[in-house]
Amino acid sequence: MENNSYDTEEYTSDIDNGEEEEKEDDIDFMIALQLMMASKYYTTYMVKEPCRTSPHIGHKFVMEILNGHHDRCHQQFRMEKDVFHTLCKELNGRYNLTSTRNITIEEMVGIFLITLGHGFGNTMAQERFQHSGETISRHFNSVLMVVSRMAVDIISLTDREFKDVSKKIREDERYWPYFNDCIGAIDGTHVPVTISPTKQIPFIGRKGIPTQNIMAVCDFYMRFTFVWVGWEGTAHDTRIFMEAIQKEELQFPHPPRGKYYLVDAAYPHMNGYMGPYRRERYHLPDFRRGPRPMDIEFKPYDDDEDYLPPGSMEDEEAEDYSSMQQSEISNENVINIERNYITVSLMHG
Incomplete structure (x- = not known):
């Protein structure tokens, strides 16, 4: 009996010792893990090696473009120099876009325009302007917000009752008096978009790539008076058109009685909206593909x-x-x- 009691105490002692060793191992593992995390944080954020070290920084690049040949500004930013400067002043004066300690308004707008105009990704913009990805993204979004506010102001009607006939019609014998009641034109366009692969399918239409189908209305001075974006590339023009004219919250500029828009063949021919004659060619590619009329x-x-x-x-x-x-x-x-x-x-x- 005494031997059995001794064996039991020895077995219990071995179990207790094993548990203590496991706890010590767990503590050692946690300490090692914390030390690794601390080391990773230190090397990443405290003593990280600079990546963008080129002396040709973003502000210098923008100033070189604005002070150089006028063609360079149009090639890089898709607008003339005076338009670029006017845009910067407008965004600063009316929409409160301000410079930061390290980035001027001109560089912010340059990041925004060159990204849109050339389809730059964030990595390409980092290399071009020598800033981190977070900085590029933050300032791009800042300009996007103020430009969106400006769009609400400039994409609108100057004459909501359409009383005046456009000079473009009145002073051109080709149009006057045949189109004296025409107030503008409506058409759609597909713009390529970059979107998550899991959400691409509805956006891939007849173009074969992800696009947005955008409906736009313009007057005879080539000014946009209404734009509706966001529709998938597979959405039909008629569907977009019918929802645009029916949703009151969109504030679509409906033609008054006796006036009308010229519309593309994809839109319905109805009162206030005049489409082209059916089975008639009017797109330039149609004439290039077939014999001349x-x-x-x-x-x-x-x-x-x-x-x-x-x-x-x-x-x-x-x-x-x-x-x-x-x-x-x-x-x-x-x-x-x-x-x-x-x-x-x-x-x-």
Whole structure:
């Protein structure tokens, strides 16, 4: 009995010792893990090696473009120099876009424009402007917010009752008076977008790439008066159009009685919205793919560029000239006959 009791106490002691060793191992593991995390944080955020070290920093790049040849500004920022400066002043004065300690307004706007104009990703913008990805993203979003506010102000009607006829129509004989009641045009366009692969399918339409189908309205001064973005590339133009004119919160500029918009063939032809004639070509690619248009009455002219219609002044002149030539030929024949008769008479005289 004593031996059994001793064995039991020894076994219990071994268990207690094993548990203490496991606890010590766990503590050692936690300490090592914390030390690794602290070391990683220190090397990443405290003594990290600088990545963007080029002396050609973003502000210097923007200033070089703005002070250089005018074509460079248009190539890089997709606008002229004076337009760029005006945009910066407008965003600063009316929409409170301000410089930070390290980035000027010009550089912020440059980041925004070059990203949109060239489809730059964040990494490409980092290399171009020598800033971190967080800095690029933060300032891009800052400009995007103020530009969105500005868009609400500038994409609007100047004459909500459409009382005045556009000078573009009134002073052009091709349009006046045929389009004196036309107030603008409506069309859609597909803009490529970058979107998560898990959400791409609804955005991949006939273009074969992810796009947004954007509906836009413009007047005859080429000013946008209404824009609706965000629709998937697979959405049909008619669906977007019908929702735009029916949703009151969108404040679509409906044509007043007697006025109308010109619309693309993809939109319905209805009161206030005039579409093109069906089965008629009007897109330039349609003309490039097929034969050139030809009316029956003009076919003779298309076949022969020297063709003259009957009864024309040129035709009458041609007939007079032909008659005169025939008259001269007849007179010459008579003279020849008389000369031959005299010659024969003298020979036999």
